Amino acid sequence: MYRTMRRIRRFEETAEVAYRAAKMRGALHFYIGEEASATGVCAALNEGDFITSTHRGHGHCIAKGARLDKMMAELYGRTTGYCGGKGGSMHIADVASGNLGANGIVGAGVPIAVGAALGSKLRNDGKVTVCFFGDAAGPTGAFHEGVNMGSVLNVPVVFVCENNQYGMATHTEYANAAPVGDRGPAYGMPSERIDGNDVFEVYARAKVAIDRARNGEGPTLIETITYRQKGHTIHDSKGYRDEEEIAKWIARDPIERFKRVALEAKALTDEDLQAIDDEVEEAITQAEEFAEASPWPTLDAIEQDVYV
Amino acid sequence: MYRTMRRIRRFEETAEVAYRAAKMRGALHFYIGEEASATGVCAALNEGDFITSTHRGHGHCIAKGARLDKMMAELYGRTTGYCGGKGGSMHIADVASGNLGANGIVGAGVPIAVGAALGSKLRNDGKVTVCFFGDAAGPTGAFHEGVNMGSVLNVPVVFVCENNQYGMATHTEYANAAPVGDRGPAYGMPSERIDGNDVFEVYARAKVAIDRARNGEGPTLIETITYRQKGHTIHDSKGYRDEEEIAKWIARDPIERFKRVALEAKALTDEDLQAIDDEVEEAITQAEEFAEASPWPTLDAIEQDVYV
Amino acid sequence: MAVTSAPDAPAQAATRQIFMSQALHEALDEEMARDPNVFVMGEEVGIWGGAYNVTAGLLEKWGEARIIDTPISEAAIGGAAVGAAVTGCRPVAEFMYSDFMGIAMDQIVNQAAKNRYMFGGAAKLPITYRAPFGAGTGNAAQHTQSLEAWFAHVPGLKVVTCSSPHDAKGLLKSSIREDNVVVFFEHKAIYSMRGPVPEDEYTIPLGLADVKREGSDVSVVTYARQVHYALEAAEQLAGEGIDVEVVDVRTLYPLDVDTILASVNKTNHAVVVYEAARFGGFGAEIASQIQEHGFDDLDAPVLRVAGSHSPIPFSEPLEKGAIPDPERIAAAIRESLQGSR
Amino acid sequence: MAVTSAPDAPAQAATRQIFMSQALHEALDEEMARDPNVFVMGEEVGIWGGAYNVTAGLLEKWGEARIIDTPISEAAIGGAAVGAAVTGCRPVAEFMYSDFMGIAMDQIVNQAAKNRYMFGGAAKLPITYRAPFGAGTGNAAQHTQSLEAWFAHVPGLKVVTCSSPHDAKGLLKSSIREDNVVVFFEHKAIYSMRGPVPEDEYTIPLGLADVKREGSDVSVVTYARQVHYALEAAEQLAGEGIDVEVVDVRTLYPLDVDTILASVNKTNHAVVVYEAARFGGFGAEIASQIQEHGFDDLDAPVLRVAGSHSPIPFSEPLEKGAIPDPERIAAAIRESLQGSR
């Protein structure tokens, strides 16, 4: 799990540098500080299980097993990217690995996840779908219709609300009349709010929910409480948060925390961590080089892939 | 309140006869059996307060004080109807009396009610808006977005879910993962489920919620439990309900129940009731005659009233 | 009903007269039998049997797993179809009235229509969205719209209509087999129209217009219910010595421009008929293409007969007056020919 | 920026060069000062100041009661505007991107646009829905659409676009004062374009096109950002001796057909330019009207230059290639004139 979190972190830090060097454009939403959420949840999934993701999707994508080079190439808008350059950061999907796609529309992934789980129920394929969404999706109609329908149809889905405290500049407590993780009773399903920066806790609680779903016992609603350390997008330089708050949460950084725990428990040594870091660094460098060297798409691609 | 309930009942019975005599067309949804809900709630409103209504809107409309003749004329599609014949049963509005309109779209009235209440808050006009909606609106995104926003913006609105057990042939317990009246906690507001066939209870509980809203203490969610004695529309002859269930609820008919209680309590005599019945009958006859005698709209009306 | 020239309808097969609703029902039933990945979801499609009876009996036959009654949640219906399709199912999702698709627009347009493209071709979305549309039933403004122009304008969607039981069945079967997203519009005023439908299985490919009546003087280009009004107008005008060709485009996207242009090349006059509000309606696309590609063939401007610039009113005389009818179509045809004959 | 002929812009007033976002901001601010019933609601309009900075500073000035940050609830935003408007307010509701209006379609189309009509004229809905649209920012398929054709097709709505700070301010002020529902589209690629805006107050009436460049050989009819590309193409072609007139329709509904026809009457050639997907786009309505009412004026078919039949792709070269640019406009103009010169 450390490797995954580290891959997410370094992927984004690297993308940020590339973006600021004008090698990329468009919207870039960083998951930095939230890595434990995707990592813990996806670690509890089987290969072949499905996820739906969000505009802030790099973390989910990497945790579900995507290749960094194809992700980076997509951010660069190159043919070798996951979407051949057509999607960009906000639309990376890796259907083969079960990632049904990032999504530029807040809340929209919820019904899609329910549909994927409905498909699993129909085919009896034993798969579970995890639906990631942000706290600010809590007020959306798509969230409500999807979660209610998931419950009514009793499909194998787990709803994971990643509460990073904000949707853009809007605090989650302003936008949501009640916390998403407290709303289980409104949908006839268990729900809970957990520490989203503790990858072990996330893993453990997600595992319970995923097993439950796989056993046909229905959906669960989990809220992972975490924090968006960076601005909403790479362009966000607004002053709606105080430095103190940010500092407080950086002190709870999920990666540093993992390290502390793992070292204290002597589960890993400094050398182990360093080895992983080195390995990640190599993968990142390779991804960047791959992206840089990849060709741009040509104009004939524009009207391709619209229809089968 | 007896007069109001009686007016609703007789209006619809009369409309049914007219419809079957091919004097009307389109959709006709009967409120028969649910009269206590609209009557109790509207009795607790002040003149000038607002309501939003549904496809099953005759009861709300009458309870809010509409004229039977203009309603009947609308059902007949005549120029003298509330909408000049352009709306029909599903779109009767009486903005002047505060009825912001029936609505053919399930759930759509919820955000509209929140907007009306927001207007009241802005203008500080001391008005309250009551939003009526059916149990089958519980799963809609519009319901969720509206109720959450009403809570977030703390506007003077009361949400009244009329649970008549069905949305068409779908039982409310199938469609809603949890009862609407239990969902207050998900929206940070009080909620309750009450006997919707007891006009006194409806009045009393609505009054509390309306006062609360008027005092700036925020929205309330009330579920009035009642029953649709007739089919979904006049055309519904499907056998998805058993006769026993229907009989059980007819035995709990809100009007008969009111009579029993009022007579037992000696609040009213048989003569009092008869006098009201006679008066209602006269109004109904007058309404029918008015509608029958009213002119049809002419083709030049088609593109009028689209814009101011 | 005029002759249809569906290329793969067997020439001499036995036919029966059935309702359009029954034809659609058969299409669903047969495709469910053919492919276990096909399932139906929507409001009241099960116990109730569909607002227009199309799915009646399917629940009993196929069970709850494949005939799925949903809560009133159009966005979730639209979106669940996406998730199910991407992972290998072939959903047929019904909107009880196309008017309610406004609630599902994001899922249909931002998700279903775009997923394949955004993912660089790495996903397939074999979805059929069915929806009744059109006026004529006294259901007033929120249950009578004709919104096909919205969907035809969305790259990634195919849009299909039908004017007869025969076409309805053949086109719906093809739509279900499509690996793309199809929005399938059924005009609610013709569900109870009868017409011949072969006993044997057949499909009608998407993207082919059908000349429902041959004629030499003017081309009326239309679809769905208005095909019948156009045919009535044609009958009427035959008495005046005007020979009208009626082209049923059937599929709005992809549009069979060739068939339309061939007709106009023959007649040199075109009238486009549609029930939706005239302004910005789908007929504007047809008219634009005709004048663009058939400019030199035209002896007169392409005229349009279409709905009023208003929501559909409830009252019967107003509702009738708000949409085209054979008289107005005939008048436009006469206007088109004026001067050139 | 070419000369604008806004009829009520004072001829000699002092002007400044400001951004389009600032011009829109001023319109909001002035209308809020003018009428206490005007308020602004939407996602991030307050603390954040609007995704494109249009509302920046308004929260501080007008307070939370009138600058209302909402949760992410587009349907509720659309619907709350209806309820507020019917009861006497004059809401300006912002959708952060017009792409999200899919979520609010039911409220905009079935409620806002129809309430007045369904109620027989007994309600007034002075709503302005603002929404950024268009491509060019690398935001990919779900943040770049041009959906104006959907709304222009809905009776009960007025649809407005703007191509300059001057027009933006004058048209937004008029829209807010309208007693009807206005959908006001702002092209996001030109928020940071500067242009002259009078110091003094002015409004521009809806329903008037504006000839942004006079010319005698061909009429390019367009709106929003494409006005600039058309002007660039015109400059380019001036060098080739082709004199291009550029008509900015500004208001899509009601459409100023007279101004368009007058231009075509002069030039006998028309090219319609829009950024949305070509098929079924708003330009089809313009082209249809030109050929219908100006048939005898036309020496060549009305051509269209428009977006690709695809969602907007992310990668820069693809995004650029998916929408019209000055070169493609110039090519279409040459094609239109081919043979007639």
Ligand SMILES: Cc1ncc(C[n+]2csc(CCOP(=O)(O)OP(=O)(O)O)c2C)c(N)n1
């Ligand atoms: C339906 C919709 N409305 C608005 C937006 C614009 N938007 C993009 S991200 C965002 C905030 C989302 O917050 P949250 O869901 O908490 O996710 P986070 O960004 O915090 O990860 C908003 C408002 C959108 N993409 N989709």
Ligand SMILES: Cc1ncc(C[n+]2csc(CCOP(=O)(O)OP(=O)(O)O)c2C)c(N)n1
């Ligand atoms: C958004 C939407 N979806 C579907 C329908 C079709 N429809 C009309 S009434 C109805 C059932 C509504 O049930 P409920 O809200 O409980 O009200 P009731 O009819 O029981 O009074 C349905 C499905 C609709 N009008 N609007």
Ligand SMILES: [Mg+2]
């Ligand atoms: Mg968040």
Ligand SMILES: [Mg+2]
């Ligand atoms: Mg009900």
